[in-house]
Amino acid sequence: MFFLKKIFQKKLNVDETEDLLFENGVEPKFAELIISKIKDNTSNEEDVKKVIKKELLTKFAEKKFGGFSPQSKSLYIIAGNNGSGKTTFIGKFINLFQKNGLNPAVIAADTFRAAAIDQLEHFTKKFEVPIHKGNNMEDPSAVIFQGIDKMKENDVVIIDTSGRQHNNKNLMAELKKISNIISKKSDQFNLIQTFLTLDANTGLASKHIIEGFREYITLDGIILNKVDSNAKYGALLTIINDFEIPVVFEGYGEGMSDLREFQFEEYLDRLI
Ligand SMILES: Nc1nc2c(ncn2[C@@H]2O[C@H](COP(=O)(O)OP(=O)(O)OP(=O)(O)O)[C@@H](O)[C@H]2O)c(=O)[nH]1
Numbered sequence: 603m604f605f606l607k608k609i610f611q612k613k614l615n616v617d618e619t620e621d622l623l624f625e626n627g628v629e630p631k632f633a634e635l636i637i638s639k640i641k642d643n644t645s646n647e648e649d650v651k652k653v654i655k656k657e658l659l660t661k662f663a664e665k666k667f668g669g670f671s672p673q674s675k676s677l678y679i680i681a682g683n684n685g686s687g688k689t690t691f692i693g694k695f696i697n698l699f700q701k702n703g704l705n706p707a708v709i710a711a712d713t714f715r716a717a718a719i720d721q722l723e724h725f726t727k728k729f730e731v732p733i734h735k736g737n738n739m740e741d742p743s744a745v746i747f748q749g750i751d752k753m754k755e756n757d758v759v760i761i762d763t764s765g766r767q768h769n770n771k772n773l774m775a776e777l778k779k780i781s782n783i784i785s786k787k788s789d790q791f792n793l794i795q796t797f798l799t800l801d802a803n804t805g806l807a808s809k810h811i812i813e814g815f816r817e818y819i820t821l822d823g824i825i826l827n828k829v830d831s832n833a834k835y836g837a838l839l840t841i842i843n844d845f846e847i848p849v850v851f852e853g854y855g856e857g858m859s860d861l862r863e864f865q866f867e868e869y870l871d872r873l874i
């Protein structure tokens with residue numbers, strides 16, 4: 603992050619600049635674009651920043667970002683790789699809905715690990731929101747089906763799913779089943795969305811994760827977590843470029859307020 607400052611302060615040459623950009627998750631084609639702008643405007647860091655920002659803002663002008671508006675009768679499925687920050691995001695998400703005067707409820711569809719439910723319950727107790735949980739090893743779809751019926755009084759239903767690798771066919775099929783079950787309840791909701799959580803440290807490998815999940819379910823938004831701890835923030839340029847899935851939120855810490863709606867220009871300000 604803030605790579606231009608490093609390039610100017612340390613007076614990096616082209617090779618060193620390239621290395622720095624790659625370490626930040628910037629893929630070669632964007633690194634080339636950035637380096638060409640640095641070469642054209644060697645004198646002033648602020649000017650270079652403006653030129654690069656302008657170029658990227660123009661390039662991504664058609665893309666959709668953020669666009670989140672809390673509303674009643676909505677359901678969110680939170681899916682993603684192991685440890686990508688699903689459950690923590692749900693804590694932050696509950697907080698956000700409550701701040702907007704809505705009363706969310708949670709379904710714990712991760713029935714594989716008791717610890718996963720404990721972790722989620724920590725948040726539901728903290729915010730005093732209802733949680734529906736199944737028994738150990740119960741079919742997550744069945745848990746969700748029952749949970750939705752129990753939560754008719756709640757404005758928002760948030761579903762925590764177990765971590766899964768995108769190339770695990772059984773677990774991905776299970777996710778598809780979850781998605782199908784929920785579509786049977788669609789008359790109860792005005793909005794049903796599936797968010798994919800990504801760990802910012804995953805960098806460009808996130809492309810494969812997105813592709814893997816997309817093979818099985820429709821993804822309505824990306825949540826990029828752990829941007830506070832990451833050295834690969836630049837990979838988001840590629841994710842935005844290659845997919846038509848809006849990046850909706852960024853998680854930037856473990857605290858319940860460490861969540862912001864994604865804004866592309868702010869992102870560029872932090873990255874460059
Ligand atoms: N620094 C930082 N840590 C985070 C962030 N989000 C989550 N974490 C941490 O990352 C670890 C994994 O987060 P979880 O929320 O448990 O991830 P998960 O996707 O639910 O994990 P599984 O259910 O095991 O697949 C925890 O130690 C969190 O505290 C973030 O935005 N920044």
Ligand SMILES: [Mg+2]
Binds near residue numbers: 690764
């Ligand atoms: Mg979890």
